[in-house]
Structures are given as structure tokens and as C-alpha cells.
Amino acid sequence: MKKIYKIEVDCAACALKMEQAAKKVEGILDATVSFVTQKMHVEFDENAEPEKIMPKVLKACRKVEPDCEIEF
Amino acid sequence: MKRKQKKLLYRIIVAGILFAILMICEHGSESISGWTENTWLFAAFCLVPYLIIGYDVLRKAVLGILHGQVLDENFLMTVATIGAFALGDFVEAVAVLLFYQIGELFQQLATAKSRKSIADLMDIRPDIANLESEDGTVSEVDPSEVPVGSIVVVRPGEKVPIDGVIESGTSSLNTAALTGESMPRDVQGGDEIFSGCVNLTGTLRIRTTKDFGASTVSKILELVEHSGTKKSKSERFITRFAQVYTPAVCLAALVLAFLPPVISLLMGHEALWGQWISRGLTFLVISCPCALVISIPLGFFGGIGCASRCGILVKGSDYLERLAALTTLVMDKTGTLTRGQFAVREVRAVSGDKKQVLYYAACAEKDSNHPIAICIKNACETDVSAVEANITERGGFGLHGTLADGTKVAVGNARLMQEQGITGFTEMPADEVGAQTVVYVAKDGAYLGAICIEDPLKETTPAALQTLREAGISRMIMLTGDGQKAAQAVSERLGGLEYYAELLPEDKVHRVEELIGDNDAPVGFVGDGINDAPVLALSYVGIAMGAMGSDAAIEAADVVLMDDDPMKIALARKISLKTLRIVRENVIFALGVKGLCLLLGALGLAGMWLAVFADVGVMVLAVLNSMRALKKPKETGE
Numbered sequence: 001m002k003k004i005y006k007i008e009v010d011c012a013a014c015a016l017k018m019e020q021a022a023k024k025v026e027g028i029l030d031a032t033v034s035f036v037t038q039k040m041h042v043e044f045d046e047n048a049e050p051e052k053i054m055p056k057v058l059k060a061c062r063k064v065e066p067d068c069e070i071e072f
Numbered sequence: 073m074k075r076k077q078k079k080l081l082y083r084i085i086v087a088g089i090l091f092a093i094l095m096i097c098e099h100g101s102e103s104i105s106g107w108t109e110n111t112w113l114f115a116a117f118c119l120v121p122y123l124i125i126g127y128d129v130l131r132k133a134v135l136g137i138l139h140g141q142v143l144d145e146n147f148l149m150t151v152a153t154i155g156a157f158a159l160g161d162f163v164e165a166v167a168v169l170l171f172y173q174i175g176e177l178f179q180q181l182a183t184a185k186s187r188k189s190i191a192d193l194m195d196i197r198p199d200i201a202n203l204e205s206e207d208g209t210v211s212e213v214d215p216s217e218v219p220v221g222s223i224v225v226v227r228p229g230e231k232v233p234i235d236g237v238i239e240s241g242t243s244s245l246n247t248a249a250l251t252g253e254s255m256p257r258d259v260q261g262g263d264e265i266f267s268g269c270v271n272l273t274g275t276l277r278i279r280t281t282k283d284f285g286a287s288t289v290s291k292i293l294e295l296v297e298h299s300g301t302k303k304s305k306s307e308r309f310i311t312r313f314a315q316v317y318t319p320a321v322c323l324a325a326l327v328l329a330f331l332p333p334v335i336s337l338l339m340g341h342e343a344l345w346g347q348w349i350s351r352g353l354t355f356l357v358i359s360c361p362c363a364l365v366i367s368i369p370l371g372f373f374g375g376i377g378c379a380s381r382c383g384i385l386v387k388g389s390d391y392l393e394r395l396a397a398l399t400t401l402v403m404d405k406t407g408t409l410t411r412g413q414f415a416v417r418e419v420r421a422v423s424g425d426k427k428q429v430l431y432y433a434a435c436a437e438k439d440s441n442h443p444i445a446i447c448i449k450n451a452c453e454t455d456v457s458a459v460e461a462n463i464t465e466r467g468g469f470g471l472h473g474t475l476a477d478g479t480k481v482a483v484g485n486a487r488l489m490q491e492q493g494i495t496g497f498t499e500m501p502a503d504e505v506g507a508q509t510v511v512y513v514a515k516d517g518a519y520l521g522a523i524c525i526e527d528p529l530k531e532t533t534p535a536a537l538q539t540l541r542e543a544g545i546s547r548m549i550m551l552t553g554d555g556q557k558a559a560q561a562v563s564e565r566l567g568g569l570e571y572y573a574e575l576l577p578e579d580k581v582h583r584v585e586e587l588i589g590d591n592d593a594p595v596g597f598v599g600d601g602i603n604d605a606p607v608l609a610l611s612y613v614g615i616a617m618g619a620m621g622s623d624a625a626i627e628a629a630d631v632v633l634m635d636d637d638p639m640k641i642a643l644a645r646k647i648s649l650k651t652l653r654i655v656r657e658n659v660i661f662a663l664g665v666k667g668l669c670l671l672l673g674a675l676g677l678a679g680m681w682l683a684v685f686a687d688v689g690v691m692v693l694a695v696l697n698s699m700r701a702l703k704k705p706k707e708t709g710e
Contacts, residue, residue, distance in 0.1 A: 036373040
């Protein structure tokens with residue numbers, strides 16, 4: 001299952017860090033952050049529930065980039 | 073400018089003014105030696121603009137350390153400026169943060185601008201649909217709520233919300249957002265039209281043939297949204313590079329700050345701690361990888377944005393890079409190089425009356441839907457639909473029969489003429505036939521004439537191939553299912569284009585596999601998306617053309633040309649070359665300047681000022697350079 005989320009991040013290096021942090025969250029197969037389009041593409045595990053996982057993703061991203069936002 | 077950026081701008085202005093005052097004060101005072109009371113006062117004054125401009129950097133640095141994220145740019149900036157403070161270089165510390173923030177602001181504005189130009193493309197999303205109910209009343213609804221087969225009213229100035237067929241009304245459509253073509257397209261009842269076009273002149277009633285999700289506009293938006301996920305090799309390289317680069321430079325800074333003084337001490341000389349630590353800090357400021365990390369995706373994004381505006385959809389920066397790497401391009405003939413529609417090229421009449429030849433051919437073909445029949449009927453000036461006739465179709469030969477007025481007609485190939493014993497019949501010589509299909513016409517057993525039909529080349533095909541050749545595609549190959557003769561004739565008209573004829577769809581796959589070979593040669597393929605999805609998927613870059621409304625093509629291809637102009641293939645290639653050149657310039661420039669500054673910094677020839685330029689200046693220049701990728705390359709030449 002793939003979903004796209006709108007994000008807010010200020011620099012390209014931060015976007016990379018968010019991407020790596022998001023990938024490590026349980027239930028997520030792959031994540032790509034495009035700094036330029038300000039979008040996060042997330043591929044979830046088949047049985048995963050995005051509503052439950054996305055708060056964890058945001059938390060993980062905030063750790064590496066305190067100012068980032070993800071709309072979900 | 074968003075609120076966040078405005079706030080940053082104000083902070084920059086305030087800190088900038090304070091900074092200018094400090095500069096004057098510092099210049100006026102004696103050079104500071106030792107920590108006197110005045111020094112403390114001056115340091116306190118410097119702290120004001122320092123905190124105004126840098127409090128968020130300091131905060132992020134502290135949070136970063138708490139979360140185990142050392143070595144990010146905030147950390148580097150914090151360490152470098154605190155170090156500068158400790159060494160008594162107060163003004164420089166402020167300068168570093170000030171310029172760092174100017175760079176940040178600039179980068180945010182530049183990315184916002186290039187994002188906006190993409191957003192302009194996104195402007196094709198229709199907001200409402202005017203749904204007409206059965207009793208004739210019209211109500212505004214969300215396009216996604218319109219069922220297939222319902223009637224939608226599109227007034228002048230509105231976007232066509234959903235793909236459909238025109239029920240009534242005539243108008244012209246602006247398809248620029250989809251195809252990049254600025255000439256409006258005239259449409260009338262019965263025409264198929266695509267969502268995303270803007271209705272210009274008349275009100276149209278459209279019967280929808282798809283729901284919103286399956287409509288052209290949704291497909292395109294989906295494609296653009298996803299274009300960020302396929303990262304190019306250069307992007308992946310720079311990501312990996314940045315991961316190694318920053319720690320390496322930090323380590324080097326540490327070594328530079330402490331090793332020479334220690335050695336110096338051991339050798340019995342003065343340690344010069346201040347000087348070496350200062351050099352180490354300079355190193356830290358230079359080390360920020362930002363210019364690299366930002367300018368590469370921004371360049372690619374600009375290239376993709378530019379392509380989108382020209383009606384070329386590239387599914388990711390990866391494919392833009394691949395497009396630039398192509399040396400061989402394989403092209404399908406029908407629908408790509410040629411129009412894919414038959415047209416009457418020449419009519420020959422024994423008696424000289426060409427209209428008569430066309431008329432009797434049209435009468436015989438009146439009930440046939442074969443492409444050749446349709447093109448003959450289109451070429452005939454008289455409407456034959458009312459003519460009554462008793463026609464027999466002979467598969468592989470043609471048609472023959474009797475019209476209502478008793479006239480006997482026979483229309484078909486040479487075999488039919490011979491079988492029917494037509495008098496005065498002579499077959500056209502092979503060298504005159506060339507790539508054409510010839511239909512012979514006879515009336516009452518006597519030979520009347522011949523109609524030459526062909527699938528003509530698109531007008532821009534020769535110029536497109538020429539431009540592609542100039543843009544570095546050294547080998548171009550045409551594939552076709554047509555016979556040798558037809559293929560040869562087309563090839564000759566295109567300056568002896570290499571070709572393979574009489575190919576079944578699976579033969580095309582084998583041909584392309586052969587060309588790719590064992591060493592994965594970069595072979596691109598251009599097709600119209602009909603029957604060639606496997607080849608599109610197989611090739612290094614699959615380009616589908618004329619994709620308006622064709623889902624299969626949009627899905628299988630890496631690059632989608634919205635209209636069917638072969639010139640767009642050449643344009644796509646040029647955009648890719650230009651983008652790659654800009655990206656390469658940025659990488660070389662950023663690495664070069666940084667490397668040079670690191671060297672000068674280590675030797676003590678470059679101070680904090682140059683370090684700031686190396687970081688912010690390079691980033692700003694790289695961003696500016698990336699913006700060039702948004703501009704469309706010139707039609708001809710490089």
C-alpha cells in the first residue's frame with residue numbers, strides 16, 4: 001500500500017534525514033522524501049494501518065529534524 | 073513569501089543593521105588584545121545580533137545532540153561560531169550565522185519558485201463539474217462524484233473536468249496545459265475530448281466516458297506527484313557522498329585544530345593554539361554539504377518542470393538522466409514516424425476523370441469500416457451514404473458488386489482485377505508503388521484507374537531525426553510490422569534510416585533485446601503505446617507518444633509525450649542534456665570551490681569570511697544555476 005503525504009521541511013539535507021528516519025519505522029517498507037515537491041511517499045506493509053503508523057513516523061522525523069511537519 | 077520566511081527576513085534585516093554597526097565599532101577601536109572589560113562589553117553587544125539571527129540554529133543543534141544527531145549543519149554552525157566567540161572573533165561569529173541564514177532564506181525562496189512553476193502545471197486540476205440531471209437542471213458537483221455516462225456542461229473559460237464525448241456544441245479547446253501546443257483545437261459534436269483542456273469559445277455538453285480517477289487529468293497529476301520517487305544516480309551518489317563527507321571534514325577539522333599545535337609543542341616550539349583552532353573552525357564552516365545536496369535535486373526538478381510545460385512528462389529524475397545517456401534510439405514506424413492514418417496520395421485515371429475513380433471506389437466501399445475504405449470515402453467529394461448497392465466482399469482481394477443503377481463495380485488489388493477479367497487493366501510497376509498501397513477500380517468490366525494510399529510521414533519527422541542526431545543520438549533504428557518495400561521507401565525518405573521490417577510484436581521485443589545485448593547498452597524506444605508496452609518496459613528509457621487518453625502508454629512508459637509530434641522526442645533529449653549539464657556544473661563547482669577553500673583554510677590563507685562564501689555563496693550560485701533548468705532549450709542547435 002502506497003500513500004503520499006504533504007510535508008514541510010526546510011532543507012535538502014534535512015529531507016534526507018527524514019527519509020532515513022521514516023524508513024526505520026516498523027510497518028514501513030520504503031519511504032522517499034522529495035524536498036523539492038515537499039512530499040513524502042510511503043510504502044506500508046500489507047497489514048499495516050497508516051493511521052497508527054504515521055504518528056510514529058512524525059515522531060521519528062521530529063527527532064532528526066525538530067521543525068518538520070507531516071500532514072496526515 | 074510565507075510567514076516563516078518573512079520572519080527570517082526581518083531577523084536578517086535587524087541582525088544585518090546591528091552587524092553593520094558592530095563592524096564600524098570594531099574598525100574604530102584598537103585591535104583587541106587580551107580580555108579587558110571593554111572586550112567583555114563588545115562581546116555582549118555582539119551576542120545580541122548573534123542570538124537574534126541564530127537562536128533557531130542553536131536550538132536545533134541542542135535538540136540534535138539530545139536526539140543523537142551530531143554533525144548536522146546546525147551543529148557545525150554552532151560549534152564554529154561559539155569557537156569564534158571563544159577566540160575573540162565576535163564579529164565573524166555574527167557574520168557566519170548572518171550569511172548562513174541569508175543562504176537559507178534564498179534557498180527556500182528559490183525552491184518555492186521552482187515549486188510554483190510545477191504548481192502552475194498542476195493548475196489543470198478541475199475544481200467543479202456542472203452535472204446536468206435528467207430534467208435538464210445543472211448543478212455544481214465535485215468532479216469525483218460524476219458517474220460514467222452522465223452529461224456534464226462545460227462553459228467557456230472552464231476546464232473540461234472529465235474525459236468524454238461531445239454530445240452537442242462546438243468550441244475550440246486550449247490544450248496547452250496537456251500538450252504544450254498553443255494552437256487551439258476546434259471540436260464539435262461526436263469528438264472525444266480530454267480532461268484538463270480549457271474550453272475557449274462555446275458551451276459544450278459532454279457525455280463522460282470515464283470517472284474522474286481514470287480521466288487524463290488524474291493520470292497526469294498522479295504521474296507528476298510520483299515523479300519525485302525515482303531518484304537519479306547523481307542524487308543517490310550525492311546522498312551517499314554527503315554521509316561520508318561531513319564526518320570526514322569534521323574529523324579533519326579536529327585534526328587540524330589539535331595535531332599541529334601538539335607536534336609544535338613536542339618539537340619545542342610555541343603551540344599557537346588560537347591560530348590552529350581558528351583554522352579548524354574555518355574548516356567546519358566550509359564543510360556544510362548543503363550546496364551539493366540542494367542543487368542536484370533542484371536542477372533535476374527544474375528539468376522535469378520544464379519538460380512538463382512542453383507537454384513531456386518525465387516520471388522521475390532517474391529517467392531524465394537516462395535520456396541524456398542514450399546513444400541508440402529505436403522507433404516504431406506507424407504512429408510514431410508516420411501519422412498512423414491512411415491518406416489518399418494519388419489518383420490515376422485511364423480516362424482522366426479522377427473524381428469518377430474515387431466515386432465508384434467510394435460506392436463499393438460504402439459499408440466498409442476498413443481504414444482504407446474510410447480514407448477513400450473521406451477523399452471522395454460526393455457523399456455516397458445514400459447510394460444503394462449490392463456488394464460482395466472477397467477477403468484478400470477486394471469488393472465487387474452492382475449499384476442500384478445497374479453499374480457493375482470492382483475495387484481491389486491486382487488479383488481481383490485479373491479474376492474479374494477486367495479489360496484494359498495494367499498493374500502499376502513496383503518501383504512506382506513504393507511504400508504505397510494501391511487500390512484498382514473498374515466499372516462495368518473496364519479498367520477505370522488506381523488510387524494510391526499511404527500512411528504519410530509526420531511533417532516534423534525529418535527535422536526531429538536531424539535534431540536528435542545533432543543532440544548526440546548516433547544510431548537510430550526504425551521497427552515496423554509493414555513489408556520490406558514500404559519500410560524501405562520510408563527509410564529512403566528519412567535519409568537512409570536503419571530499419572527492420574515485417575516484425576511481429578514479439579519480434580520487436582527480440583530486436584530490442586539484441587540491441588541491448590549483454591552489456592546493457594542504453595537503448596531507448598519510442599512508440600505510440602499501442603501493442604508496444606513490453607518494449608517500452610524493456611528498454612532503458614521507454615517513450616510513449618500521443619498519450620492523451622491512453623492509459624496503457626502512460627503506465628508502461630518512463631517518458632510520456634502528450635501529443636504525437638516527433639519533435640518532442642528531440643526536445644525531451646535536449647532538456648535532459650541541458651539538465652545533466654547544469655547538475656554536473658553544480659557538482660564540479662561546489663566540490664571545486666569547497667576543496668579549494670578547505671586547502672586555503674588549512675594553510676591559513678582563508679579566514680572565516682571565505683569559509684562563509686564557500687558555504688553560502690556556492691549554495692546560492694548553485695541554486696541560481698539550477699533555476700536555468702526550468703527554461704526551455706532553443707529549438708535548434710545546442
